[in-house]
Amino acid sequence: MLRLLNIEFHKLKHNRASKVLSIIYFGLLTSIALIAAIKFDIGPVKFHLAEQGIFNFPYIWHFNTFIAAMFKFFLLLVIVSMMANEYSYKTLKQNLIDGLSKKEFILSKFYTVIVFAAISTLFVFVVSLILGLIYSDFNELSIIFSGLEYFIAFFIKLVGFFSFGLFLGILIKRSxxxxxxxxxxxxxxxxxxxxxxxxxxxxKMAAGAEVAKIMQFFPLEAMANLIKEPFTRLGAVKSVAKQIGEEFVADYSVHVFDVIIVLIWTAIFIVLSYKLLKKRDL
Structure with missing residues (x-):
């Protein structure tokens, strides 16, 4: 595993575009902290977003993983360009000539996907923990370390999404x-x-439930279901909704069934990538 990862990161180290995109991606993840600086002070109206509870534990785990997942397209570009470069620079053919099997080649890409997802998850966790310790109204350990399942969902979501991108990169060859x-x-x-x-x-009202039952098996919808939108969960939003006679009733938890669907799709993408590469004349 380490040998295969070393080969991949050696290639990425010499790819300027991948380095720039990675820096932009992690820069955007860090920019989540800038939300705390959003303030409106117009006469008697004073509004500080950080004081609305978005950085309270354990809500912050849900909010930040949802927001961070929006930036995943930047790392997707790294993944697909990584495959495109293999064809453009003939490194795939050279790796196979040097003794790397096609199975090892696919595994090296998949291991890279896992590392990218793991680093992203750890990075978002650290940023969220710092913001929570600064702004959260609740600092008891039992509260801080509740809701961490969102990071498991975030990691699996990234692995599934990047595996889809890897498959498309192999299928189409152009980033x-x-x-x-x-x-x-x-x-x-x-x-x-x-x-x-x-x-x-x-x-009518049952239409949404029927649609959800079918759509949950589609890859991108399944990934989206892992971390549902957190905004209607916020106390301030619920208060406003009650004032206008509305009430949000939703399940924001991470479900094992959704996790299994995404893991199955991930396996399908990796197996198809291998089958495609195996049949292709390089």
Whole structure:
């Protein structure tokens, strides 16, 4: 494993685009801390976002993993360009000539995906912990270390997403087209979701539940289900909703079934990547 990772990181070390994208990605993750600086002071109206509870434990784990997941496209570019460069610079063929099997080659990419996801998860955890210790109203250890399952979901979400990107990179060979294919797939899922809502429109309130039962098995939707939106969970939002006669009833927890679906898709993407590479004449 270490030998395969060493080969991959040696390639990345000499890839300027990958280094720039990685720096931008981790810079954006760090920028979550800037949310604490958002203040509005207009006459009698004073608003400080950090004081609204978004950095309270354990809510911060949910909020920050959800926000951080939005930046995953930057690392996706690193993953797909990593594969595109293998074809462009003939390093894939050279690795195979040097004795690396196709199975080892795919594993080296998958191990890199896992490392990227693990570093991202640890980074978000550290940033969130620091922000929470500074701004949270609750600092009891039992509260601080509750809700950490969101980081498990975040890690699995990144691994699944990057594995999808790896498969597209091998399938299409060009980074720009691979990213475009990911966006097209997202549009296809969204259009199909809209079609399902139209199909079940007569069910009214039950339509959403029926659509969710079907859509949960699609790869990008399954990844999105791992960490649901945290905004309606915020106390300030609930208070405003009550004042206008609305009430949010939602399940924000991480479900094992959603985790299993994403893990299955991850396995499918890696196996398909290997099968594709095995059949392809290099």
């Amino acid at each position: 720009a087209f691979a990213v475009a294919a990911m966006i097209v797939w997202l549009i296809i899922e969204s259009m199909f979701k809209g079609y399902l809502y139209w199909t079940f429109r007569d069910l």
